[in-house]
Amino acid sequence: MLRVLAIAGALLAAHLASPASAQDRPVVVPVNYPLAYFAARLGGDAVDVRYPVLESADPAFWEPSLSEIGGIQEADVIALNGAGFAQWTTRVSLPRSATVDTTRGLEDRYIRTDAITHSHGDGDEHSHDAIASHTWLDFAIAADQTDALAVFMQRRMRNIADRIAQNRAALRDDLMALDARAQSVAAGLxxxxxxxxxxxxxxxARAYGLTIESLGWEAGAMPSAEQWDALAALQAETGAETLVWEAAPRDEALARAEDMGLRSVVFPPLAAPPREGDFLSVMSDVLDALEAQ
Incomplete structure (x- = not known):
């Protein structure tokens, strides 16, 4: 069953849709959390935003079951990220009339990457290569993705098109304010x-003129001795004083980084829903932490 995401204040809560809500409101299925947040902001309580990915799974590499695919295919809007995110969408027949690629037309802004192979927990190994897929971390691109989603939703939901247009303007303003704040914070780095x-x-990094050197650590796991050695070597090579963690690390990992002279910042990329807050509040907290470095 698809999970429904509802915006209530600053919190994004997951709950199951009632049969009535499924009948009364158009359904949007996004492939990641940013698109879920954008769709919920655009449609408000007039739409059901159903995030299909299991809570423990990485939406970039999650594979839906046959029954889950059937539910997704019935949605009024299927929101794709593009840029190679959620490869399952290239192997499944999705209704063209209901599917929008929110970075279509933005291909010239894609970033090519080198391959890094690793795994998440007990999952299979995978590679980050070819095209970087977390496009929304450039907040100006996120705003453009919002525009693409809004236009498509208006076409599919003509009865609430005016509401979507109003919410689109407010959401774009929020994202561009976040972009301006990121530019300001980055200037100090x-x-x-x-x-x-x-x-x-x-x-x-590209949007805000930052130099970020990445490792291939597993989120939430205690790094191995070899990984600490690799970090120390990279620190010595770059003179870096800040270490960004994809997810909150263990206390002993934080202490080890501090002993190495590294200040830690937790920066969830938000491909999946945050435990607390929403897209804007989490990203604002990240910028606060970076500004304090």
């Missing part, structure tokens, strides 16, 4: 190198 535990920050 000029000529410094930031180390990151995972290679997902390419769009953020």
């Amino acid at each position: 000029e000529n410094t190198t930031i180390l990151a535990t995972h290679p997902v920050y390419q769009y953020f």
